[in-house]
Amino acid sequence: MLSEDQINRYHEEGFLLVESALNTTEVAALRAAFERDCEVPGPQRITEDDGVAVRAVYASHQRQPEYAALLRDPRVLGPVRRLLTEDVYPYQFKINAKPAFGGERWSWHQDYIAWRIADNLPAPRQINVGVFLDDVDEFNGPVIFVPGSHRAGLVRDDRREGAKSELHLDPDDIALTAEQLADLVAAHGMTSPKGPAGSLVFFSPEIVHGSAPNMSPFPRRLLIATYNDITNLPSWTGEPRPEHVVLRETRPLVPLEEPFLASLEGAAR
């Protein structure tokens, strides 16, 4: 349950960090599930140029029960329903493994413009939840927010000419200009939520954010689950984006009554 102060901060700043929401046993279970999921071949698994190291995996909740349950965990789904609306479903689910010494930076952007362009999402009725699978510090490529930047709506509402791909929208294609960002940062500053593995960060689809490279010698894994209002479904005039990128199961999620791991253990008994 979020406090009134936390709810106000989310709406004011566009994000909310909840440190160490998951305990170390739960984090270990999620890491093990990710390791297993990295072994599953398919288009949902994106590798680095070497073809071996996994950079990202989509839709792990379709294969790994820990992630299916985590999406319904009261500590995750509860705040989402409180901050957005009661009936939500997972629109996108991905785990990024930002490699040591790299992972490149992500340009400053707002998520919603990408989803409107690619999937005709009618409104910014989403919440992202970042789940730290590793400790996040200033050196391993944390997400950086411009707090409060979500309140002005979309800074740009088009995409770059000659964008790289129709299916995948690169942050570069929707990046803010230096001038746009300079104005926002002068007004609002920058901040990046950090914390131990197991921390959660809820953030708005309209908050301006970017990400630095991972300067550390260790990979850094981050799950991002995006929940969408079930009355705000995507649609396509042409080819829809792949099912592992834009999830098709849109029935509203029902919260578990206990933490995800306890729930799985209960089901196994």
Add this chain to the structure above:
Amino acid sequence: MLSEDQINRYHEEGFLLVESALNTTEVAALRAAFERDCEVPGPQRITEDDGVAVRAVYASHQRQPEYAALLRDPRVLGPVRRLLTEDVYPYQFKINAKPAFGGERWSWHQDYIAWRIADNLPAPRQINVGVFLDDVDEFNGPVIFVPGSHRAGLVRDDRREGAKSELHLDPDDIALTAEQLADLVAAHGMTSPKGPAGSLVFFSPEIVHGSAPNMSPFPRRLLIATYNDITNLPSWTGEPRPEHVVLRETRPLVPLEEPFLASLEGAAR
């Protein structure tokens, strides 16, 4: 004057931050002198690919009296003489302007190996002084140190095969491997000194360091002056590096008796 505690910390950690050593009037004078120096054409001025924005300028102290005096300022030269040896001269002087949204990251490296390869510097008898011409925070590409990493000597003592240039040693050419850095970071961690414009950071030529890109929408200017022991001069078997990169005036610097700006004003009276 450094305290005993500061001296011990420098030797223990390989760097020492002195916050706000210079006041805002002094910083403004240094910035103005840099702006003037950016107008001076020549090989000492390195521009971005656009040929306009200045990325770095070498040897500004040869053209701008503020920088010539700063090199002898008791707050700068005093600690250098206390930490290294009494008779030092400036071996290299450069100002980097890390551009907004970029400046790329610098690979993890130790300075001394570069200087030994390029200039036959006999020993790591140098001290770097970083002078913050802008506020440095976690977002605008701060230098990151592995504290204590200077005490083990050189981690690698060769350069990469096929290095880019004989004259300019890119950090990539002498970069530590992920494994080397992982061991060091596991033992020592990482830290990056931050502070307002006018802060100074003294650091060892053997400390392992890197630098993230500048994620902010504002450029960030950093002066790095490297002092060398006058008994430790460079020599070349082939073509020496250019005079603006490796300074040839090796007479020992005499400290000013007052801060650099007051000294210049005194001289003008």
